[in-house]
Amino acid sequence: MESSREPNLAERIRSRFGNLTRAERQLANVMLENYPVSGLGSITAIATRSAVSTPTVVRMAKKLGFKGFPELQAALRSELEATISNPISKHERWAQKAPDTHILNRFADAVIENMRSTLKQIDPETFNAVVELLSDRDHAVHVVGGRITNSMAGYFFNHMQVMRSGVTHVASNSNTWPHYVLNMKAGDVLLVFDIRRYEHNLLRLAKMAKAKEVTLILITDQWGSPVANFASHSFYTRIMAPSAWDSSVIILFLVEALITGVENANWDETKARMNTLEELFDQTKMFKKFR
Amino acid sequence: MESSREPNLAERIRSRFGNLTRAERQLANVMLENYPVSGLGSITAIATRSAVSTPTVVRMAKKLGFKGFPELQAALRSELEATISNPISKHERWAQKAPDTHILNRFADAVIENMRSTLKQIDPETFNAVVELLSDRDHAVHVVGGRITNSMAGYFFNHMQVMRSGVTHVASNSNTWPHYVLNMKAGDVLLVFDIRRYEHNLLRLAKMAKAKEVTLILITDQWGSPVANFASHSFYTRIMAPSAWDSSVIILFLVEALITGVENANWDETKARMNTLEELFDQTKMFKKFR
DNA sequence: TTTGTCATGGAATTTTTTTTTCATTACGCT
DNA sequence: AGCGTAATGAAAAAAAAATTCCATGACAAA
Numbered sequence: 001m002e003s004s005r006e007p008n009l010a011e012r013i014r015s016r017f018g019n020l021t022r023a024e025r026q027l028a029n030v031m032l033e034n035y036p037v038s039g040l041g042s043i044t045a046i047a048t049r050s051a052v053s054t055p056t057v058v059r060m061a062k063k064l065g066f067k068g069f070p071e072l073q074a075a076l077r078s079e080l081e082a083t084i085s086n087p088i089s090k091h092e093r094w095a096q097k098a099p100d101t102h103i104l105n106r107f108a109d110a111v112i113e114n115m116r117s118t119l120k121q122i123d124p125e126t127f128n129a130v131v132e133l134l135s136d137r138d139h140a141v142h143v144v145g146g147r148i149t150n151s152m153a154g155y156f157f158n159h160m161q162v163m164r165s166g167v168t169h170v171a172s173n174s175n176t177w178p179h180y181v182l183n184m185k186a187g188d189v190l191l192v193f194d195i196r197r198y199e200h201n202l203l204r205l206a207k208m209a210k211a212k213e214v215t216l217i218l219i220t221d222q223w224g225s226p227v228a229n230f231a232s233h234s235f236y237t238r239i240m241a242p243s244a245w246d247s248s249v250i251i252l253f254l255v256e257a258l259i260t261g262v263e264n265a266n267w268d269e270t271k272a273r274m275n276t277l278e279e280l281f282d283q284t285k286m287f288k289k290f291r
Numbered sequence: 292m293e294s295s296r297e298p299n300l301a302e303r304i305r306s307r308f309g310n311l312t313r314a315e316r317q318l319a320n321v322m323l324e325n326y327p328v329s330g331l332g333s334i335t336a337i338a339t340r341s342a343v344s345t346p347t348v349v350r351m352a353k354k355l356g357f358k359g360f361p362e363l364q365a366a367l368r369s370e371l372e373a374t375i376s377n378p379i380s381k382h383e384r385w386a387q388k389a390p391d392t393h394i395l396n397r398f399a400d401a402v403i404e405n406m407r408s409t410l411k412q413i414d415p416e417t418f419n420a421v422v423e424l425l426s427d428r429d430h431a432v433h434v435v436g437g438r439i440t441n442s443m444a445g446y447f448f449n450h451m452q453v454m455r456s457g458v459t460h461v462a463s464n465s466n467t468w469p470h471y472v473l474n475m476k477a478g479d480v481l482l483v484f485d486i487r488r489y490e491h492n493l494l495r496l497a498k499m500a501k502a503k504e505v506t507l508i509l510i511t512d513q514w515g516s517p518v519a520n521f522a523s524h525s526f527y528t529r530i531m532a533p534s535a536w537d538s539s540v541i542i543l544f545l546v547e548a549l550i551t552g553v554e555n556a557n558w559d560e561t562k563a564r565m566n567t568l569e570e571l572f573d574q575t576k577m578f579k580k581f582r
Numbered sequence: 583t584t585t586g587t588c589a590t591g592g593a594a595t596t597t598t599t600t601t602t603t604c605a606t607t608a609c610g611c612t
Numbered sequence: 613a614g615c616g617t618a619a620t621g622a623a624a625a626a627a628a629a630a631t632t633c634c635a636t637g638a639c640a641a642a
Contacts, residue, residue, distance in 0.1 A: 014412055017527065018519055021619060029513050029529075033408055037372040040331055041365075043600060053621040058601060069600065070628090074332075080371075081328040102415055103555070107548045108406060119399060124389035151446035158439065159536060243551040244565065245450060252543050257398045260534040264394065312589060334630060344591040349631060360630065361598090 008079050009072070010035050012064055023052040024060045036076045043069045106242045114238040114250045117222075122254075126233050130217055131261035133189050133233075137164055142180065142190045142214075144170035146202055149193035149219075152251050156191065159259045163269070174201040181205070186213035194218065194225035195239060195246060206230045219251060299370050300363070301326050303355055314343040315351045327367045334360045397533045405529040405541045408513075413545075417524050421508055422552035424480050424524075428455060433471065433481045433505075435461035437493055440484035440510075443542050447482065450550045453568055454561045465492040472496070477504035485509065485516035486530060486537060497521045510542060 013028050020028055030050040031039050038046060047054040061072040099105070134141055141160060145153030150172045157169035170180045170190075184190065190209045194202045198220075206216055206227045218231035221239045228234045235254055241247035304319050311319055321341040322330050329337060338345045349360055357363040389395055425432055432451060436444030441463045448460035461471045461481075475481065481500045485493045489511075497507055497518040509522035512530045519525045526545055532538035554561050 014414060018525065022514065023620065025514055032411055034372060037368055040368050055621065077328055077331050081325060103551050104410060104413065104415065104418060104548055107544065107551065108410060111406070111544055115399060119395060122395065124393055124395065127395060148449065151442040151449065154445065155442035155539065158442065241547065241551070243547070244554055244561070245550070247547055248446070249540055249544050249547060253398065253402055253540050256532065256538055256540060257395055259536070260394050260398065260532070263535055314590065346591065
């Protein structure tokens with residue numbers, strides 16, 4: 001529909017993103033970040049903001065077909081002029097080249113809505129308490145997910161494992177669950193993911209764990225898994241999506257927030273880890289040091 | 292609600308219009324004419340446009356309370372930024388009972404920011420093309436992830452498997468990869484997840500696949516995995532998080548959007564398969580029927 | 583008419599920005 | 613390992629922009 005409109009700078013950048021070098025990508029990201037304002041300052045300003053040198057900015061300007069940075073900036077201004085005088089363009093749209101009804105935009109709306117209503121419900125006290133439970137090195141942490149949420153459990157396990165010992169991922173094959181339960185001790189923590197359609201096996205596992213005085217934490221959907229009856233703490237997330245399936249995005253969000261909470265709870269250890277990470281990045285030379 | 296907002300430059304000019312001299316009025320008119328773009332060029336440019344001298348411009352800037360012209364221009368830019376950006380207010384307090392600095396709120400901000408800048412960059416054409424590739428029943432779809440992203444690959448696999456046949460999840464153990472490659476045919480699709488630090492094994496796998504004329508699709512971070520050089524389509528997601536780790540939330544978002552795309556592309560078949568699955572689950576009594 | 587004030591822009595000066603040059607380093611390829 | 617290409621930023625050089633200085637002229641009041 002908008003086929004023959006001449007490409008604006010953002011599009012030009014995006015279309016050539018693949019050909020850009022590391023430094024140029026950093027730059028491109030900053031420029032696109034709050035487009036086009038960030039490109040309107042001085043070359044020095046944007047270079048600093050992107051943590052690249054000014055020559056890099058000039059080179060990219062040329063790569064994009066301009067004679068120099070000022071010419072690029074002029075293009076930006078005239079683009080802006082065109083945009084501003086056109087009131088329609090102010091419309092909120094996530095993927096700006098896609099129509100409102102495009103699945104990307106609909107999904108984005110749904111996710112925002114999910115996040116909003118999930119966060120409204122979450123009690124920070126619960127969150128903090130759970131973080132504390134997960135940080136406690138005196139007790140093991142077990143994690144289990146359902147058919148859909150098993151990936152989330154895996155993700156959680158992956159990260160937790162790096163931060164502390166005594167973390168186990170209860171395999172999705174429920175035949176083996178009794179073995180896992182056998183290894184759970186009183187005071188241990190079991191994090192259960194269970195969204196609709198709630199899995200009966202998980203409920204049974206929860207009961208078994210509870211019987212062994214394991215502390216249960218539940219991450220479920222807004223309707224609530226029956227496991228909630230046995231859980232010390234439950235998180236109810238909203239998982240609506242414009243799809244036949246539910247969206248796990250907010251669940252992952254919560255998982256990551258929890259991980260970060262645990263990370264912060266043991267800052268010293270985390271800091272050491274961050275340094276290691278930094279060194280690794282240096283080794284790969286793909287990244288500049290951040291900040 | 293915007294009662295005590297500080298006046299923008301245009302208002303400042305208008306309110307002092309009476310005190311301006313002839314040359315300054317000329318200048319003011321030009322500045323207001325297509326506000327604020329005309330003020331964004333160099334001092335010479337606007338002076339010429341207004342047919343006044345550059346000193347006049349400086350003098351007016353000072354009259355308006357700035358230290359000099361550059362300062363005025365900076366004000367203009369930040370004003371513009373405030374106007375143009377942000378479909379969603381930048382620092383909404385998401386979890387309302389928690390302080391702004393609580394990890395939940397900080398994470399929420401980061402995720403929104405990631406989503407915004409990711410979606411800005413995604414080309415809907417690419418998205419549609421990829422959906423089509425993934426929907427094509429004539430070719431198999433393989434999916435592989437890295438250390439962190441393996442969960443995302445798994446999630447994708449889980450859902451795709453329900454919708455169509457010929458989907459394989461290349462196991463994370465790279466020893467077995469040659470085996471998988473052996474089974475790839477020309478025209479097959481390989482979806483690769485690779486975020487920093489990029490895994491060399493994935494690059495090798497990509498090369499091998501490419502050599503077999505497999506179509507590569509890449510989901511990577513904003514800096515771009517080297518796999519991009521071999522990929523037909525790449526998605527660059529933003530993964531910044533207030534944490535030692537990166538956030539995969541937006542990656543999951545993209546995965547779900549793709550899944551939904553595929554679902555829509557072949558709704559009849561998807562529906563039929565889901566029904567069958569439903570029956571199978573019923574048989575195994577693993578799930579309660581959910582309306 | 584004279585005088586003082588003020589607006590104004592030309593030109594000099596200073597400051598900043600932009601571009602170019604160049605040395606270093608990384609990385610792919612043989 | 614060695615070579616060549618490419619990326620990169622520090623620093624020098626060039627260009628442009630911003631500011632200051634100052635001469636001119638308009639106008640008003642004495």
